[in-house]
Amino acid sequence: xxxxxxxxxxxxxxxxxxxxxxxxxxxxxxxxxxxxxxxxxxxxxxxxxxxxxxxxxxxxxxxxxxxxxxxxxxxxxxxxxxxxxxxxxxxxxxxxxxxxxxxxxxxxxxxxx
Amino acid sequence: xxxxxxxxxxxxxxxxxxxxxxxxxxxxxxxxxxxxxxxxxxxxxxxxxxxxxxxxxxxxxxxxxxxxxxxxxxxxxxxxxxxxxxxxxxxxxxxxxxxxxxxxxxxxxxxxxxxxxxxxxxxxxxxxxxxxxxxxxxxxxxxxxxxxxxxxxxxxxxxxxxxxxxxxxxxxxxxxxxxxxxxxxxxxxxxxxxxxxxxxxxxxxxxxxxxxxxxxx
Numbered sequence: 001x002x003x004x005x006x007x008x009x010x011x012x013x014x015x016x017x018x019x020x021x022x023x024x025x026x027x028x029x030x031x032x033x034x035x036x037x038x039x040x041x042x043x044x045x046x047x048x049x050x051x052x053x054x055x056x057x058x059x060x061x062x063x064x065x066x067x068x069x070x071x072x073x074x075x076x077x078x079x080x081x082x083x084x085x086x087x088x089x090x091x092x093x094x095x096x097x098x099x100x101x102x103x104x105x106x107x108x109x110x111x112x113x
Numbered sequence: 114x115x116x117x118x119x120x121x122x123x124x125x126x127x128x129x130x131x132x133x134x135x136x137x138x139x140x141x142x143x144x145x146x147x148x149x150x151x152x153x154x155x156x157x158x159x160x161x162x163x164x165x166x167x168x169x170x171x172x173x174x175x176x177x178x179x180x181x182x183x184x185x186x187x188x189x190x191x192x193x194x195x196x197x198x199x200x201x202x203x204x205x206x207x208x209x210x211x212x213x214x215x216x217x218x219x220x221x222x223x224x225x226x227x228x229x230x231x232x233x234x235x236x237x238x239x240x241x242x243x244x245x246x247x248x249x250x251x252x253x254x255x256x257x258x259x260x261x262x263x264x265x266x267x268x269x270x271x272x273x274x275x276x277x278x279x280x281x282x283x284x285x286x287x288x289x290x291x292x293x294x295x296x297x298x299x300x301x302x303x304x305x306x307x308x309x310x311x312x313x314x315x316x317x318x319x320x321x322x323x324x325x326x327x328x329x330x
Contacts, residue, residue, distance in 0.1 A: 021197075021243040022167060029164035033153065034135050043137025044166060045195055052197055076137065076194040095160075097153075 005057045005072055012056035012069055016087075019094065020051035032096040040099040046075030047096065050083055062086065066093070072102065125151030125162065133163070137194075139187035140292035142173055145323065147298040164298060165320070170195050171240040172320035176294045178233040179275045181282040186220030192236050193218070196245040206249045207231055226281050234276055241268040296320045 030044075037043070054073020061067045066088035074080050084098035131148035132141060149162045163169060174195045177188060184192070193203055204214040207228050216222035224232070239245030241262040259265040298320050 020167060023165060023171075029162060030166040031160050031162040032135075033156070033158045034161045035158055037135045044133070044135050044163075045137035045170060045191070048167060048170060049194060049197065076190070097156075 005055050007057055008055045009057065009059050009069075012059050013054075015089065016051045016054070016056055016069070016071060016085075019092065020048045029092075030094050030096070033099075036099045037096075040081070040101055042075055042079075042081060042099055046077075046079075046081070047083065049076055050074065050081055054083075065090070068097075125149045125160075131161070136170075136173070138173055138177075138191055139185070140177070140294065143293065143295050144169075145295060145297040169296065169320050172296060172322075173294060174236055175240050175271075176296075176322055177292075178236045179271075179279075180292065181279055182285055182292065183281050183283045184224070184229060184232075186218045189214075189224065189232070190218040192232075196236060196239045198239070198246050198249065202246060202249045203232075203235075206235065226283075229281060230276070230279075233279075234272075237272060237275065238268065241265070295323055297323050 030047075032044070032047070037047075050071060050073035054071045056069050057072050058070035059067055066086050069085050069087055071083045071085060072080065073083075080102035082098075082100045082102055083096060084100075086095040086097055087093070127146060127149045130143050130145050131150075132143045133148075136142050144163070147164060151160050151162070152158070153160045174192050177184070178192060193200065200214055200218075201211045204211040207214065209228060213222060214224075217224040235245075235248065239248060241264060242248060262268050
């Protein structure tokens with residue numbers, strides 16, 4: 001597990017962790033660009049692990065409903081990713097818009113976003 | 114109409130069947146009549162929308178551990194990760210060393226039938242909890258389990274049905290009989306929707322394996 005980033009947004013981090021643990025009794029589920037996940041070699045299971053164990057490091061309110069959050073964390077293979085999501089907390093809608101592999105210590109910097 | 118950034122777009126359509134190749138499962142999973150595909154108006158990329166991803170992953174775990182075919186290393190790892198359980202805690206629970214569990218997950222060792230049965234029981238039970246690791250960290254009494262589990266009656270009924278008579282299948286043709294699970298999300302007629310469910314949708318949190326298609330392979 002990577003070290004905790006310096007600037008962690010606590011409320012957003014708690015929200016995304018609970019989102020990833022909870023059965024959602026609604027259709028306002030999860031949207032994702034399948035092509036980007038394949039390119040980044042990140043699975044949906046990995047996305048839920050990043051939400052469950054990661055940290056929200058940036059948040060900004062959108063003009064439209066919802067906010068844009070950046071989440072950093074590791075997938076099931078301990079690869080670090082930065083995910084950009086649009087979250088509408090009222091409807092529990094989460095939309096993955098950007099997937100980026102974080103630089104690895106061995107210098108492998110495959111940026112698949 | 115102004116398109117919002119999180120909007121799936123007016124061209125989003127529900128597809129009859131969708132094979133979730135991005136799930137991360139080492140077997141096939143197909144979803145019926147519940148996934149919608151659309152195009153992101155900003156990027157032009159195809160967007161996939163799945164309701165209740167967490168519930169789906171837990172249903173996939175339940176389906177796999179209920180299938181009698183012996184779990185291979187990748188499946189053991191998938192199930193553990195899907196439950197969010199640390200390897201050292203699980204190894205301790207299964208009374209094996211973390212190294213042995215790691216080798217089982219890597220496929221260089223085979224987990225004993227007895228350990229696999231205990232693992233399956235734990236995994237099945239764990240899918241009814243928001244934090245399955247909690248089961249490993251402390252002991253529960255019956256009342257606490259009922260309180261913590263999302264659906265205690267269903268959990269008990271399925272638990273008894275699935276595992277009392279299960280024989281793990283160690284001999285099979287993996288090439289010819291690839292495991293393939295199918296799921297459909299549908300409203301159960303018996304349950305009354307909660308106020309929140311009424312507000313949000315007609316859906317009531319049920320991923321099911323359609324009877325005629327249960328666990329091919």
